[in-house]
Amino acid sequence: MAKREKTANRMQKKPKKQSIKERMFGIMMAFFVLFVCVLGRLGWLQIVRASWLQEKAVSQWTRSTTVSAKRGKITDTNGIVLAQSGSADTVEVTPQNIKEPEKVARAFEELLGLDYDTVYAKITDTSRNSVTIKRQITEEQSTALRAYGFKGVNFTVDTKRYYPLKNFLTQIIGYTTVDGTGQDGIEASQDKYLAGTPGRLVYEKDGSGREIPYGSEQYVEAQDGYNVALTVDAVVQSALEKAAEEALEVNQAKNVMGIVYDVRTGAIRGITTKPDFDLNDPPRNDYESLQSLSRNRVVADAYEPGSVFKILTLASALDSGVATENDTFNCPGYKIVDGQRIKCWSTRHGHQTLAEGVKNSCNPVFMELALRMGTETFYEYLYNFGLGSSTGSGLSGEAGGIVRNQKYVTNNDLARIGFGQSVAVTAIQMAAAVGAAINGGELMQPYIVKEIYSDDGTVIEKTEPTVVRRVVSEETSAIVREMLEGVVKEGSGKNCYIPGYRIGGKTGTSQKYENGAIAQGKNIASFLGFAPADDPQFLVYLLVDEPKVGVIYGSTVAAPFVRDIMQDLLKYYNIAPEYGEDGTGKTNATVPDVTGQELSAAQTALREAGFSSSADGTGTVIAQAPQAGARVPEGTQVQLYTSEPNESYELESQETVVPDLLGKTAGEAYEILKESGLNIQAAGAPRGKVVSQNPAAGRSALRGSSVSVVLEESGSEGSGD
Secondary structure, three states, X not given: OHHXXXXXXXXXXXXXXHHHHHHHHHHHHHHHHHHHXXXXXXXHHHHXXXXXXXXXXXXXXXXXXXXXXXXXXXXXXXXXXXXXXXXEEEEEEOHHHOOOHHHHHHHHHHHHOOOHHHHHHHHOXXXXXXXXXXXXXXXXXXXXXXXXXXXXXXXXXXXXXXXXXXXXXXXXXXOEOOOOOEXXXXXXXXXXXXXXXXXXXXEEEOOOXXXXXXXXEXXXXXXXXXXXXXXXXXXXXXXXXXXXXXXXXXXXXXXXXXXXXXXXXXXXXXXXXXXXXXXXXXXXXXXXXXXXXXXXXXXXXXXXOHHHHHHHHHHHHHHHOOOOOOOEEEEOOEEEEOOEEEEOOOOOOEXXXXXXXXXXXXXXXXXXXXXXXXXXXXXHHHXXXXXXXXXXXXXXXXXXXXXXXXXXXXXXXXXXXXXXXXXXXXXXXXXXXXXXXXOOOEEEOOEOEEEEEOOOOOEEEEOOOOEEEEOOOHXXXXXXXXXXXXXHHHOOOHHHOXXXXXXXXXXXXXXXXXXXXXXXXXXXXXXXXXXXXXXXXXXXXXXXXXXXXXXXXXXXXXXXXXXXXXXXXXXXXXOXXXXXXXXXXXXXXXXXXXXXXXXXXXXXXXXXXXXXXXEOOOOEEEEEEOOOOOEEEOOOEEEEEEOOOOOOOOHHHHEEEOOOOOOOXXXXXXXXXXXXXXXXXXXXXXXXXXXXXXXXXXXXXXXXXXXXXXXXXXXXXXXXX
């Protein structure tokens, strides 16, 4: 019995022993699975997510900041700055630190012109660590706000674009966004050169955000933008803008367009559209106004040119051989073409030679010339003159004009094209085409960017004059010049005559259309003049859109203002009048150099040399016309162009004192310079300290400019005794 019980007990214990093994196995499997999971997780973190985790870690113990690249300058052909970058304060607030939100909001409303309720909501939103209130405020606004001493109101240095001459070359230069990206004009078209490449500074920091001494640093130097030099001459542009502004006001016009064009090279020396605006304060809140005032109408607007177009008809007819200087014409006041009477602008001109027809701007003469050539020949010349396509000037928004398809042109159309109707051109197209007619026969490609260059003077790109094609012969061009000189001497262009000088030109008055019909009472009056007539250097083309005066002709509305421009240019380009030491009663004298002198001293020097003078402002003389060394008759008035510090943006107020950076790390130097509104350019050992700087401490520098520093590691420094 006992034996049986022992056997039974053994049988009962055996299953119990198996259960423990199973448990142990289960526990081991659980640990194994857990180990595999942990191992898998480690693999996931260390292999798959390694780069992300490393970035997170680096972001916690390092500080990375962008080192701004300086945007390049835009200058005129002689280096006068038209656009450059400076610095301006941006206002930020820390809502948690604002103790008097009502007073702060009221100050922002009064000084910055912001809405009180909107600002109050921002500065009391404690869920945000920092809120930007307004970027790029003026120095006066910054000074006034700082005087309050509000806790929680902070100021950071921002980069801002400045245009020293304000509303000067407005539609050409264009403007940038608040962030400094080109948005219109040259600022946009040349942005890839002007912008530069930002740099980067990375250094180790502690838990409080302070730089760790002897920590590792990495500095990637910013590459400053290149500078853009235009073909525009600031002195020429000034004369053009002054006359265009006067033409706008005197004629109560809708707008005025003007261009000064070098017929020998294709370089644009001046170009404007009035009205315009101060580039430092574009009307961003009025989109339609901004778009309208920013429109470069000289290249973007196509219009019927009117009688100025007759220059092209004349050149084409002479060159094709269908007309000669000896041809005569009859004008009864109209011409009948395919049964339709097309009127002349005058009652009748009667019998006249070709030269007289040009002087009289007689429509029937030019209808006859066009019909003699026929559509095929005339169109070949028109296309060769560049009509119907862009000139390739590089200016934004350039249109190609409108030339009716040749196969649809009737004799009636052809006759009207002959005197400047039924065809549409842009002002720059017309300037380039007429330039070809008078410069010896070659069509030049207009251009406005002279060169792209770095601060050290290295030229990156340079534009050379480009001959597109020969259009007419030199002989034809000479005849055209002679006949157009007669227009100014004895014809419709008398209001552009300048005693002693050989001037050529042509008047123009054209219709405007609305909804396919002639807009009654709306015209474009224009005048195109060039000098010297026997060897042209430049032409001036001025168009007055919708003048609201009693008599609307190019001869009365535009020609007098072109004369004013040309008088300045003839002096500036040292083009002497025909009279002088050759028996006309006046003796030529050499104009002294007075640039760089104060206005009063310059006027005295000129008076002692036998010249009178006039100035456009006060301050230092920056240019003169005629230029120094010119031989002109005694008593000639010398035009002085001054710095006008009271009118232009005074960038001197943007100066700051360069701090002492010697012995500082790159990170420390960066922070110190940032407080002073300056940028850093570092060279040498990235983990070293500053051993030299330029400019030196205590010198003045323009806020937003860079200070160059050289870094060396401490081990490379000399040891003391």
